[in-house]
Amino acid sequence: MAGSISRRKIFEAINGYLFISPWLIIFTIFSIVSLLYAVYLSFTSYNLLKPPQFWGLEGYRRVFQEELFLKKALPNTFKYVLIVVPIQTALSLVLAFAMDQKLRFRRLFRTVFYLPSVTSSVVISLIFIWIFAPQGIFNQIMGLSVNWLDDPRTAFYVIMGMNIFTTSGTLMLIFLAGLQDISPNIYEAAQIDGANGAQTFFYITIPMLRPVIFFVVTVGVIGCFQVFDQIFVMTAGGPLDSTTTITYLIYKWAFRDTTIKMGQASALAVVLTLIILAVTVFQRRIIEGSGSTAER
Amino acid sequence: MKSLFKLMSVLLAVTMLLAACGTPATPEKVVETVKETVTVKETQIVEVPAQQTVVRLSGWASSPSETALLQSLLYQFSVENPDILVKYEPITGDYKQALLTSIASGTEPDIYYVDIFWWLELATNDVLLPLDDLMSASGVKREDFIPSLVDAFTYNGKLYGIAKDFNTLGMFYNKELFDKAGLDYPTDDWTWDDLKAAAAKLTDLSDPNKPVYGFCTPPDPGRFPVFVFQNGGTVMTPDFQDTTLDSEAAIGAAEFYTSFRAEKIGAIPSDLGEGWQGTLFGKGQCAMVYEGGWLIPYLRDQFPGTKYGVVMPPAGPAGEGNLIFTVAWGISANTKNPEAAWKVVNFLTSEASQKTVLESGFALPSRKSLQNSDFLKNNPNSAAIFNGSFNGAQPFFWGAVGSDVNDQMGKALERIFKENQPVADAMKQAAEAIRKAIK
Numbered sequence: 001m002a003g004s005i006s007r008r009k010i011f012e013a014i015n016g017y018l019f020i021s022p023w024l025i026i027f028t029i030f031s032i033v034s035l036l037y038a039v040y041l042s043f044t045s046y047n048l049l050k051p052p053q054f055w056g057l058e059g060y061r062r063v064f065q066e067e068l069f070l071k072k073a074l075p076n077t078f079k080y081v082l083i084v085v086p087i088q089t090a091l092s093l094v095l096a097f098a099m100d101q102k103l104r105f106r107r108l109f110r111t112v113f114y115l116p117s118v119t120s121s122v123v124i125s126l127i128f129i130w131i132f133a134p135q136g137i138f139n140q141i142m143g144l145s146v147n148w149l150d151d152p153r154t155a156f157y158v159i160m161g162m163n164i165f166t167t168s169g170t171l172m173l174i175f176l177a178g179l180q181d182i183s184p185n186i187y188e189a190a191q192i193d194g195a196n197g198a199q200t201f202f203y204i205t206i207p208m209l210r211p212v213i214f215f216v217v218t219v220g221v222i223g224c225f226q227v228f229d230q231i232f233v234m235t236a237g238g239p240l241d242s243t244t245t246i247t248y249l250i251y252k253w254a255f256r257d258t259t260i261k262m263g264q265a266s267a268l269a270v271v272l273t274l275i276i277l278a279v280t281v282f283q284r285r286i287i288e289g290s291g292s293t294a295e296r
Numbered sequence: 297m298k299s300l301f302k303l304m305s306v307l308l309a310v311t312m313l314l315a316a317c318g319t320p321a322t323p324e325k326v327v328e329t330v331k332e333t334v335t336v337k338e339t340q341i342v343e344v345p346a347q348q349t350v351v352r353l354s355g356w357a358s359s360p361s362e363t364a365l366l367q368s369l370l371y372q373f374s375v376e377n378p379d380i381l382v383k384y385e386p387i388t389g390d391y392k393q394a395l396l397t398s399i400a401s402g403t404e405p406d407i408y409y410v411d412i413f414w415w416l417e418l419a420t421n422d423v424l425l426p427l428d429d430l431m432s433a434s435g436v437k438r439e440d441f442i443p444s445l446v447d448a449f450t451y452n453g454k455l456y457g458i459a460k461d462f463n464t465l466g467m468f469y470n471k472e473l474f475d476k477a478g479l480d481y482p483t484d485d486w487t488w489d490d491l492k493a494a495a496a497k498l499t500d501l502s503d504p505n506k507p508v509y510g511f512c513t514p515p516d517p518g519r520f521p522v523f524v525f526q527n528g529g530t531v532m533t534p535d536f537q538d539t540t541l542d543s544e545a546a547i548g549a550a551e552f553y554t555s556f557r558a559e560k561i562g563a564i565p566s567d568l569g570e571g572w573q574g575t576l577f578g579k580g581q582c583a584m585v586y587e588g589g590w591l592i593p594y595l596r597d598q599f600p601g602t603k604y605g606v607v608m609p610p611a612g613p614a615g616e617g618n619l620i621f622t623v624a625w626g627i628s629a630n631t632k633n634p635e636a637a638w639k640v641v642n643f644l645t646s647e648a649s650q651k652t653v654l655e656s657g658f659a660l661p662s663r664k665s666l667q668n669s670d671f672l673k674n675n676p677n678s679a680a681i682f683n684g685s686f687n688g689a690q691p692f693f694w695g696a697v698g699s700d701v702n703d704q705m706g707k708a709l710e711r712i713f714k715e716n717q718p719v720a721d722a723m724k725q726a727a728e729a730i731r732k733a734i735k
Contacts, residue, residue: 136569
């Protein structure tokens, strides 16, 4: 009897692994192996032409001596996260709340708000380049003559705005699912107790959404720390490094420079991972610390 | 398959024939060139030996017609050398990145393009094959090629690449705008003062939707050094261990270069919403630009009606100056068939092949013997670019930190243009950043 159960368990386990194997194999090769290899490379000097040579922490030392990292990429990345994450979270929450009401054309609006998220970021970037060109629509409508993407004071904000525009659709959808999970009984009870709309929103909706908010903020923060494609397409880190973020700097060192600095770039990638890890742990403490309700 | 010999039939080979014929209409008129593109489809049956040596060849694909030209040359080669099979593997997108990763994984092609800007990195890491022995074995002499192009690819006395073609910068000018302003067309004898005076007269800002600027000055490290050379300066010291961008000559050049925009008789392409001044020249918004021979086919395709001419860049206080952009055929040091690879390179850089390239109008040949060819006599625009290589032209190469030097030069100009930083400060800041990168 016992033997047959364990045999069944083994059979089930094999079945399970077989089902996840397509994903598992790809994930192992393209994520785990390359991740570990990058950690190894971060301790070496490697220019792609000669085999990597071990040089200990020299790559990390160089990262922290590089002005482009300390004065541009690091502050730019934090600025990006601190501006984009709160705005996109708030905006998508408001959108989700609106879409949860019984509005006319609700389905149409949901589709329209979600549309930017399914469009390729490269395509959106190109469209934004045209919109914000000196003779572009934005300047024409506003009657301005600002060269948005070529001015160090404005270029980064255009990219931020674009990212808020594209991601809030997805986040809205997540919030919407969270909102529809909240039982109508609770709202009903609140109504009987005489709570008004604002009270319902702040004392019922927000606390009930706490796990969803944590998820949205975490995903948003990680995504913002890794912003790359829009910058690559729209400004290539310029003008005057005003849009150089950590990920763009990694790319520049690893592939753009005449003398390839793969080791130093890998070291910076490890540093970025540690930064994201630290921020996520810190964030979890804050959100859970302020009266946690449901576990995720 | 059963027969001893495989019959290879090449179904379609596209040969581009660009016939050029000069027809002087009236004595006063400039010689006009008529170009015609003829596509010839050929099928030839060649006996192929059972044992073929396979050679892989790679480069970037800059335009479909240029690719077709190379393919037609390779087809010619395959007819003459049936024992060698050349596999052409063009790389689209980021060429250098793709090439370096293939070298890192040991799967690089046998023959590939090497750019003047970064070839030395490959040579110093022993990735490229020195070609001297192969050359002397087949009787090819260094003296057959333009000396500056041979020097450009020589390291420690050894030659690592045969220049496939080259470009210098010429001053393109829009004839219609010159006529409108009532100015005489520029000549090769122009100086900086003539350039400035003409730019002022050509500028016409009366139409806010289509302003016309006399001279475009992009913050481009591939243009600005010309002015440094013409002012008696250099970008780097001869051993590339230090930069001279903070020298008086370089600062003076930057002052002159940025003065056009400051005086509103010049612009940078982004002022006019474009990434490249070539487009603005075609649109008639930049009356004069410094560009290479690549602008000629671009104008022919995109702005066929443009009436323009090309002269050598006007001389500065210290005389002529120019930049040489060139790409060479390099052979991988890991190749299993160096002789076969050399045969291909030798064919592609032979006088016959180079003549075909020249007549297509894409680039200029590296062989000295073509200097007096009929094509250059009938095409003064291409001749101006070709002759630029003899007038103070220096290779577009700044050593191991080349990308940093380019970055810093571009940024210094951007800071002057966009943040009104004093010129001397901008150049000093650039020089310091480059010195940091060298260390």
